[in-house]
Amino acid sequence: MLLFKCCPYFTAGSEGHCRRLSQTYPTSQCKGDQCTEDCEHEGYPYAECDTDHQYPELSYCACFFPC
Template sequence: MGFLRVPALCLLLLIMPLLLLPGSEGETCTEFSKTYTTFYCSKDACVEHCHGEGFTEGECRMISFNPIMIRCFCEKPC
């Protein structure tokens, strides 16, 4: 009986990481920065304002091509 348990245990150990990975990353909430409202978005200033608003990250993203608009988006785990 011990002979059958070893392959089953090995299979379980190989499958477990695959089952845990998809649910390990949570949702990310994204919002416009409420305090950084300039038309020229600077990465460092955007991150600083997002941290001040309680978010973990900030990045500049283009939201319109005509006219070109780049806004500061703040992100945090939901």
């Protein structure tokens, strides 16, 4: 879990046109507009939040392009 706390930006991988960028946020920020706004700022048209079940105070914001 240290990776997410120290390094909020990391590349989740690239699968053809399905490029992704994942960021970690406090759940309250991720569920709001922060995730969508940050993804749009990085040039990604889609954003999705997913709460970490082990650490419910953290959520992952996944920015991606359609496949």
